Amino acid sequence: xxEFKDFTFTYPTGRPAPALRSITMTxxxxxxxxxxxxxxxxxxxxxxxxxxxxxxxxGGEFSGSVEVCGRPVAGTPMAxxxxxxxxxxxxPFSQISGARFTxxxxxxxxxxxxxxxxxxxxxxxxxxxxxVGLSELADRSPYELSGGQQQRLAIGSVLAMRxxxxxxxxxxxxxxxxxxxxxxxxxxxxxxxxxxxxxxxxRLELLARSADQVVVLEDGAVAADGPxxxxxxxxxxxxxxxxxxxxxxxxRRAAEHGLWDESRPLPVTLETAADGFHQVTHRxxxxxxxxx
Amino acid sequence: MSILAVSDxxxxxxxxxxxxxxxxxxxxxxxxxxxxxLWPLALLLLVLLPAIVYAGALRRFTQLLALFSAPVVVALxxxxxxxxxxxxxxxxxxxxxxxxxxGLIFAAQTALHIMVLVASFLFLLLTTSPSxxxxxxxxxxxxPKIVYVISAALQIGPAFAARAQRILQAQQAHGxxxxxxxxxxxxxxxxxxxxxxxxFTEIGDRAAAMETRAFGVTRRPTSLxxxxxxxxxxxxxxxxxxxxxxxxxxxxxxxxIR
Numbered sequence: 001x002x003e004f005k006d007f008t009f010t011y012p013t014g015r016p017a018p019a020l021r022s023i024t025m026t027x028x029x030x031x032x033x034x035x036x037x038x039x040x041x042x043x044x045x046x047x048x049x050x051x052x053x054x055x056x057x058x059g060g061e062f063s064g065s066v067e068v069c070g071r072p073v074a075g076t077p078m079a080x081x082x083x084x085x086x087x088x089x090x091x092p093f094s095q096i097s098g099a100r101f102t103x104x105x106x107x108x109x110x111x112x113x114x115x116x117x118x119x120x121x122x123x124x125x126x127x128x129x130x131x132v133g134l135s136e137l138a139d140r141s142p143y144e145l146s147g148g149q150q151q152r153l154a155i156g157s158v159l160a161m162r163x164x165x166x167x168x169x170x171x172x173x174x175x176x177x178x179x180x181x182x183x184x185x186x187x188x189x190x191x192x193x194x195x196x197x198x199x200x201x202x203r204l205e206l207l208a209r210s211a212d213q214v215v216v217l218e219d220g221a222v223a224a225d226g227p228x229x230x231x232x233x234x235x236x237x238x239x240x241x242x243x244x245x246x247x248x249x250x251x252r253r254a255a256e257h258g259l260w261d262e263s264r265p266l267p268v269t270l271e272t273a274a275d276g277f278h279q280v281t282h283r284x285x286x287x288x289x290x291x292x
Numbered sequence: 293m294s295i296l297a298v299s300d301x302x303x304x305x306x307x308x309x310x311x312x313x314x315x316x317x318x319x320x321x322x323x324x325x326x327x328x329x330l331w332p333l334a335l336l337l338l339v340l341l342p343a344i345v346y347a348g349a350l351r352r353f354t355q356l357l358a359l360f361s362a363p364v365v366v367a368l369x370x371x372x373x374x375x376x377x378x379x380x381x382x383x384x385x386x387x388x389x390x391x392x393x394x395g396l397i398f399a400a401q402t403a404l405h406i407m408v409l410v411a412s413f414l415f416l417l418l419t420t421s422p423s424x425x426x427x428x429x430x431x432x433x434x435x436p437k438i439v440y441v442i443s444a445a446l447q448i449g450p451a452f453a454a455r456a457q458r459i460l461q462a463q464q465a466h467g468x469x470x471x472x473x474x475x476x477x478x479x480x481x482x483x484x485x486x487x488x489x490x491x492f493t494e495i496g497d498r499a500a501a502m503e504t505r506a507f508g509v510t511r512r513p514t515s516l517x518x519x520x521x522x523x524x525x526x527x528x529x530x531x532x533x534x535x536x537x538x539x540x541x542x543x544x545x546x547x548x549i550r
Contacts, residue, residue, distance in 0.1 A: 089500070093455075118516065121516055
């Protein structure tokens with residue numbers, strides 16, 4: 001569980017304005033919370049705070065509190081936090097430990113540090129390699145991988161540690177459509193296992209399918225926080241610097257012409273959009289000349 | 293050309309990494325124990341060379357030894373050969389530079405000592421998987437932080453190459469054209485700045501990556517590779533090699549005192 005209570009954070013260098021302002025939000029175990037917002041809205045800082053990178057490594061001033069699994073982030077050493085929080089950062093290259101020589105060893109690095117038994121470690125590493133699609137590259141150097149493969153390695157390295165909370169900052173930024181679907185498939189499985197997942201993601205379609213809750217950040221503050229369908233269907237999304245979903249836009253325009261049932265919520269996934277349009281098109285009589 | 297061993301291809305590769313580490317240290321210490329040129333030459337030809345041949349790594353060993361030693365050896369022969377202080381037996385004179393017999397002998401002695409040092413550690417690196425070496429050090433109780441520093445140093449080449457590749461690709465996407473040898477040399481200038489500065493800024497990210505993966509939580513981390521094979525024979529061999537190195541140091545000290 002992640003719990004922010006009126007949390008404000010300011011970096012020690014750069015602009016004096018807080019990077020996060022009066023954040024109050026909760027991510028419960030067994031749920032996926034998506035965080036969206038324009039560039040510079042504070043998504044990466046939010047990820048850094050949950051994992052303890054800020055303020056432990058970056059420094060900075062804060063007020064309010066953040067607790068992860070009941071432990072205050074600011075008062076818990078980072079290495080200790082790592083036993084319950086996993087962080088996947090935006091740039092996978094900088095997440096390679098530099099201490100291991102193959103993909104397999106890189107995946108085991110965190111487990112070795114947690115003194116996990118060898119047999120358990122081997123089992124988990126093989127399992128995670130299959131999950132993230134790196135089994136074929138097990139003996140390659142992490143530095144020989146492509147950007148997308150390194151991103152999958154970074155995700156796998158965190159998954160192997162099986163933390164209770166996983167934070168992913170733009171995990172699909174270097175992945176193709178198949179890779180992105182695979183990552184969100186893994187997140188769905190983690191959710192089933194009771195893991196609290198916080199994911200900063202700009203591909204709204206992916207969030208719409210998997211997230212239970214979406215938080216919109218605007219200039220470091222929470223602009224909206226609620227169930228996925230409610231938040232992603234909010235007409236103010238463009239004002240907050242977040243491009244609306246194509247399905248929502250299409251349904252809204254259709255509604256203007258009486259081609260969408262106003263009693264139905266706006267769709268945020270392909271399936272709900274197709275259902276809604278299907279219902280409407282079946283109500284419209286087909287002109288006699290067009291009938292087969 | 294990779295300097296790191298990739299697979300277990302010979303009985304020497306399969307030896308416990310600590311045995312090979314002790315071997316490399318002992319041969320180096322013994323090589324430096326006597327000023328004579330014959331002593332390091334004998335170690336090179338009678339100890340290191342057979343071991344390398346048996347390991348099946350002669351080709352890469354020769355190439356890498358030449359690559360690492362040649363600049364030092366050439367510099368030594370030029371500086372010591374021509375400018376050896378107090379030289380009496382001058383072979384040839386070229387203005388103020390005088391090629392002397394004493395200078396050449398000194399250069400040969402020093403070069404051979406350095407070659408023994410380089411060859412010993414090339415033997416270690418070419419016949420030992422770095423992962424196994426690091427695991428062996430951790431299992432022997434060495435601090436994980438020191439082991440990390442050593443393994444990061446061994447990976448500095450691939451890491452720099454990967455970073456340089458990323459920077460070059462970005463620069464080429466912005467219109468940098470690299471054609472021919474001159475183009476490559478010219479591309480080094482805009483590459484150097486971001487490469488070095490990038491390495492510095494990456495330190496913070498790397499530290500964060502290490503911390504979030506529980507580095508330092510325990511002083512006794514486990515190892516994926518498990519216990520490494522060892523034997524009574526290897527333990528005895530290590531003890532003998534350490535004794536040989538100690539004896540070489542003792543002989544050297546005795547020679548100085550006397």
